[in-house]
Amino acid sequence: MSSDIRSGRLSAESIRENYADLHAPLNPLQAKQESARCLFCHDAPCTEACPTGIDIPGFIRKISTGNSQGAAKTILAENIMGGTCANVCPVEELCEQVCVLNTAEDKPVIIGQLQRYATDHLFDSGAQPFIRAADSGKHIAVIGAGPAGLSCAHRLAMLGHQVTVFEAKDKPGGLNEYGLATYKMLDERAAKEVSFILEIGNITINTGISLGKDIELDALREVYDAVFIGLGHNAINQLWLDNANAEGVHNAVDFIQRIRQQDLTSLPVGRNVVVIGGGNTAIDIAVQIKKLGAETVTMVYRRGTDQMGATEYEREVAQTNGVLIRTHAQPVRINAVDGQLISVVFEYTRVDSDGRPVGTGETFTTPADQLFKAIGQSLHPGPLSKSQAPDIERKRIWVDQNQRTSLPDVWAGGDCTTGDDLTVVAVQDGKVAAHSIDEYLEHG
Amino acid sequence: MADLTCNIAGVTSPNPFWLASAPPTDKQFNVERAFEAGWGGVVWKTLGEAGPPIVNVSSRYGSIDYNGQRMIGLNNIELITDRPLEINLEEITAVKRDWPDRAVVVSLMVPCEEQAWREILEKVEQTGCDGVELNFGCPHGMSERGMGAAVGQVPEYIQEVTEWCKHYSDLPVFVKLTPNISDIRRPARAAHAGGADAVSLINTINSIVTIDLDLMAPTPTVDGKGVHGGYCGPAVRPIALSMVSEIARDPRTTNLPISGIGGIGNWRDAAEFIALGCGSVQVCTAAMCFGFRIIDDMVDGLNDWMDEKGYSNLEDFRGAAVPNVTDWQYLDLNYKSIATIDQDKCIECGLCHITCEDTSHQAIAANKDKDGKRTYTVIDEECVGCNLCHLVCPVPDCISMVEVENGLPYMNWGDHPNNPMRDK
Structure with a gap:
């Protein structure tokens, strides 16, 4: 059995079609009709469910009155990345899940798509609704130009502070630029959003600068009035199996980054592909590799669907795109010939009384030209090792409710701290930290 | 099966649903389509004097949308028919000949002179139509010429013109009332005193529906300018119901038949007007919003509701709500x-x-x-x-x-x- 990996399994045109927008944007009539469905609830459950606390009935009402610009301002005032979040938020588990129309009509207002309608409207207009407060004379360092860092930087700039952002990668945007499924973030959306954020001024981004290599936390703390850490995840969980480094075995996040940054027709795509993991990253790689022309894509998760990180909606997207989702199986052997992956052996699992999956001894083998590992990411504290480091708890930087770390002048947020690993949560962390920093700079 | 046959002021129709005098009843073509769809009757769009017809403008309608619903209120600045009198009379004759069971009432508006009314009535009588409706309601265009609402706002004129019509014609006379007045009972009493066989109400309400904020002019806008028009549609229905109830309750007009008009769009609306004493009901905006086939639900829905309530004909519940309309005190x-x-x-x-x-x-x-x-x-x-x-x-x-x-x-x-x- 030989492996079959090649680029250009599909024509450039087919790939372009496959990578088109997941949802067509709402047209003005759809937006008008859908916004009219919103009941304008008091103490709205949707707003409560939104990690950034957007006044959702407020912005939807503005759409319904033809005030889309105002709607966008309402959104962005709480969530500066409201444009991205409109496309990538798991709304089915946040705002839309608690919409009261689920009870009344078994169909929520499609809040995410209305949010996109409003924010697209504002971005297309080129308007800039935010202005800076008078210069405070304070200067804050932000580590990481992902959602948490940029959100923090923007709010700090609004409050009148000077911000310098250090980013290890070549482009700002973090996972918005490198990690989200392409069909959710078309047309350079991430880069445009970063430009919009930077328009406020007083934010400088230095790319290609890594913490622990080019800069150290101790030094930053000496130079700047405060520091915000938005490192995100910098390590990927590994499979401890032989042949885990065979040709054809990839980290899902690395490959997604290539999908986002490279010509899609140049990417290597296996005939038979296996994805290990049960989160949205697993879904994202499974769907995207299928859309590149893989013949079979099997996503394998060691527990049941109820325990999957991927939402029901995301699973549906995968299944309608032809991804086979298998549950209750864990990888036990990677078979390779001449260093090249050929198949993966899985053992069936059952969940024990503690809820942990345990092998049953029975196995099956799935032929695989490519294997994508999507079994989680984590924070590796290495970059903080040469400085006085903030406290780490359960492999994340410990923060209080104001996103302040154990160090008095250091705040942190996003995936490197506790909480759901969602763009919208990272944005909220950055915003909360900015206000806390502002308070600290003013009152100590 | 309830009997929906309608008899008002001697005019009968297979159901109480008539199309009001308006664009849908301007031509034989439209009226025949309406009758094919099942409408019980029409009030033919208002005829004027012989001679050069009036001229209409472009555009003619403005409307209010609310929360995704189109045309909850419609405004028009169209005048009476802009077609020659002879053509209208020929078409009315042909329609009545071909559709003898349907009610064909002809709306009229001529100057407030005895001779003018005498002449038009002589011509209209020859069409074989079932009755005439005196348009004393039109709030725009014609009122500036001393017709329409200009007559309808002066009870003495109403009585006088009604008397002329009863004198020169044997046809049942419906007097259509304008709501642009403070007490609707006064024109109704005047019509009654003049010998009217029925009143029809309400005509449209003076209105500016929207201001175009780019043109800075009312809509509909004619070359940058707009005027007040006549408002109708679901938004005016409560006003119409109130005015109908006033006339139905007035001891001086108690038995005066009423043809109800004002935002009627379905069987339930119609039942409400009938419950306040109306004999027939007239519809315009709903047909202009959806086309004539809404009649299907109107007939069907009214029939089913009457069956459910045990009403075998319209008289069984006509006016049933009138005793329960009282004064606040x-x-x-x-x-x-x-x-x-x-x-x-x-x-x-x-x-x-x-x-x-x-x-x-x-x-x-x-x-x-x-x-x-x-x-x-x-x-x-x-x-x-x-x-x-x-x-x-x-x-x-x-x-x-x-x-x-x-x-x-x-x-x-x-x-x-x-x-x-x-x-x-």
Whole structure:
């Protein structure tokens, strides 16, 4: 059995079609009709469910009155990345899940798509609704130009502070630029959003600068009035199996980054592909590799669907795109010939009384030209090792409710701290930290 | 099967649904399509004097949309028919000949001179039509020429013209009333005194529906300018119902037949007008919004509802609501009802609470438990039974108004101790 990996399994045109927008944007009539469905609830459950606390009935009402610009301002005032979040938020588990129309009509207002309608409207207009407060004379360092860092930087700039952002990668945007499924973030959306954020001024981004290599936390703390850490995840969980480094075995996040940054027709795509993991990253790689022309894509998760990180909606997207989702199986052997992956052996699992999956001894083998590992990411504290480091708890930087770390002048947020690993949560962390920093700079 | 046959002022039709005098009844082509669809009758779009017809403008309509619903209110600045009188008369003759069972009433508007009315009536009688309707209502264009609402606002003119018509013609005379007046009973009494066989109301209401904020002009806009027009459609229905009830209750016009007009779009609307005493009902906006086939639901729905209620013909319930329309001073001040919320149906939108809290009596408490479940509860002692929460609640039958038995006897304002004018 030989492996079959090649680029250009599909024509450039087919790939372009496959990578088109997941949802067509709402047209003005759809937006008008859908916004009219919103009941304008008091103490709205949707707003409560939104990690950034957007006044959702407020912005939807503005759409319904033809005030889309105002709607966008309402959104962005709480969530500066409201444009991205409109496309990538798991709304089915946040705002839309608690919409009261689920009870009344078994169909929520499609809040995410209305949010996109409003924010697209504002971005297309080129308007800039935010202005800076008078210069405070304070200067804050932000580590990481992902959602948490940029959100923090923007709010700090609004409050009148000077911000310098250090980013290890070549482009700002973090996972918005490198990690989200392409069909959710078309047309350079991430880069445009970063430009919009930077328009406020007083934010400088230095790319290609890594913490622990080019800069150290101790030094930053000496130079700047405060520091915000938005490192995100910098390590990927590994499979401890032989042949885990065979040709054809990839980290899902690395490959997604290539999908986002490279010509899609140049990417290597296996005939038979296996994805290990049960989160949205697993879904994202499974769907995207299928859309590149893989013949079979099997996503394998060691527990049941109820325990999957991927939402029901995301699973549906995968299944309608032809991804086979298998549950209750864990990888036990990677078979390779001449260093090249050929198949993966899985053992069936059952969940024990503690809820942990345990092998049953029975196995099956799935032929695989490519294997994508999507079994989680984590924070590796290495970059903080040469400085006085903030406290780490359960492999994340410990923060209080104001996103302040154990160090008095250091705040942190996003995936490197506790909480759901969602763009919208990272944005909220950055915003909360900015206000806390502002308070600290003013009152100590 | 209920009998929907309608008989008003000697004019019969297989059902009470007529198309009002308006663009849908301007031509043989339209009217035949309406009859094919099942409409019981038409009032032919208003004819004027012989001679050069009037000229209409472009555009002619403006409307109000609300929350995604089109044309809840329609405004027009079109005048009477702009086709030659002879053509209209020929077409009316042909239609009545081919559709003998349908009501064909002809709307008329000529200058307020005896001779003008005599001449037009002689011509119209020859068409074989079932009656005439005197257009004393049109609020724009014609009123500036001393016709339409200019006549309808002066009871003496109404009576005089009606008398002429009854004198020169044997046809049943319907007098169409304008609502642009403070007391609708006065023109109705004048029509009655003049010998009218029926009144039709309401005609359209003076209106500017929208201002185009780019053109800075009212809509519809004609070369940058706009004028007030005549407002109709669902938005005016409550005004029409009130005016119809005034005439139905007035002892001086008690038995005057009424053809109801004003935002009627379905069988239920029609039933409400009939319950207030109307013989036939006239429809325009709904047909202009959807086309003639809405008649299917109107006939079907009215029939089913009548069957369900055990009404075998229209007379069984015509006017049934009139005795229950009273004056405020006769309402029972000792009657008390309060809101109750069916918690099983509540979807937790909170609208009952916030509207009561902000704009009424602070009588609905809001609670949220640790799981985020919201509960809204009526504070009985604070509830005045105003009905606002019941109206804002989006869920049918979730909030209801329940009578509170307080054992107190009927007491109206006339007997109330707080009334300084009370009979001692």
